[in-house]
Amino acid sequence: MTDPAVAFLVALVGGYLIGSVPFGLLLTRxxxxxxxxxxxxxxxxxxxxxxxxxxGLAAATLALDALKGIAAVLLARWVVGEQxxxxxxxxxxxxxxxxxxxxxGGKGVATALGVALAAMWPVALGCGAVWLAVAVxxxxxxxxxxxxxxxxxxxxxLFTDAEHALLALLIGVLVAWRHESNIRRLLDGTEPKxxxxx
Numbered sequence: 001m002t003d004p005a006v007a008f009l010v011a012l013v014g015g016y017l018i019g020s021v022p023f024g025l026l027l028t029r030x031x032x033x034x035x036x037x038x039x040x041x042x043x044x045x046x047x048x049x050x051x052x053x054x055x056g057l058a059a060a061t062l063a064l065d066a067l068k069g070i071a072a073v074l075l076a077r078w079v080v081g082e083q084x085x086x087x088x089x090x091x092x093x094x095x096x097x098x099x100x101x102x103x104x105g106g107k108g109v110a111t112a113l114g115v116a117l118a119a120m121w122p123v124a125l126g127c128g129a130v131w132l133a134v135a136v137x138x139x140x141x142x143x144x145x146x147x148x149x150x151x152x153x154x155x156x157x158l159f160t161d162a163e164h165a166l167l168a169l170l171i172g173v174l175v176a177w178r179h180e181s182n183i184r185r186l187l188d189g190t191e192p193k194x195x196x197x198x
Contacts, residue, residue, distance in 0.1 A: 006094070007080040012080070015072040015087030018113055019094025022101055023064040024049045037104070040192075045106030048140045050194070062110050068095060069114025081084050085167045088115035092171050096178050108175040109145045109183075115171065116152070120164050126155040139193045142182035149175045 024044035028036040033052050036044055040051040046062035069091050076087035095111040097103040116124035127148040135144035152168035176183075185191035 003104055004082075006076075007083050008086060010080050011076045011083035011087040012090045014075065015090030016094040018075070018087075019068050020073045020098035020100060020105070021068060021094075022098055022105065023034065023068075024061040024106065025101070025120075027061055027064075028052060028054075031057055037101075042104070043106050044101070046110055047107070047194070051192075064108035065095060065106065066114035066117070069111040070118040071114075072147070073115055073118035078175030085119060088119055089167060089170055089174075091115060092174055096100075096174060107142075107145065107151070107178045109172070112149065112152075112171045112175055116168070119167065120156060120160045122159040123152060123155045123164070123168065127152050130167070135194065140186070140191050141194050142191055143186060146176060146179055 018025035022044045024046065025036055028034070028049060032056065033054070036048055036052070037161045042048070048059045049061045050058035050080060052058075053195040069088060072085045072087040072091035076082070076084040092108045092111050092115060094105075096105045096108040098105045113124055113127065116127060130151045131144045133144075134147040135141065138144065149172040151171050153165050156168040182191060
């Protein structure tokens with residue numbers, strides 16, 4: 001696709017639509033658990049699905065949400081030959097603000113990880129290591145996620161280039177914004193531990 005404006009629009013809309021598929025909500029409803037938005041944080045992501053006590057569903061949600069980010073980046077490269085970073089950012093936006101759910105979606109961490117895996121895998125590995133280290137120490141998913149997201153732009157500058165670092169920064173700001181309530185609870189000392197039911 002040669003027209004840059006058309007390529008940008010296709011990547012933007014396509015990435016958003018891929019990201020907006022609410023796998024956490026669909027899986028929990030299919031399992032007979034009702035609306036995942038009615039428990040815990042109200043999010044449709046894997047951490048909130050884990051609060052149902054269904055580890056398998058949480059793992060499936062995590063994998064599928066990450067796959068959305070991977071698919072958005074790779075499909076943009078295949079279909080338009082460019083604008084993969086636009087598609088990746090749009091996928092995270094779609095996950096956090098899906099039009100089908102009144103723009104109330106997940107926190108965007110798993111989808112952001114998928115984008116990083118497809119667009120800059122060394123950064124994804126680094127962020128994953130940060131997440132794991134903080135999660136082991138604190139047992140708090142949001143603290144681990146925010147730490148990993150904060151490390152993203154720095155790691156992108158070290159391992160890739162300024163364009164990818166900007167992608168990491170934009171996604172990081174979006175994910176941090178979606179964690180506003182978590183940040184308040186972290187400051188208050190009331191944020192739940194990983195796996196704690198809502």
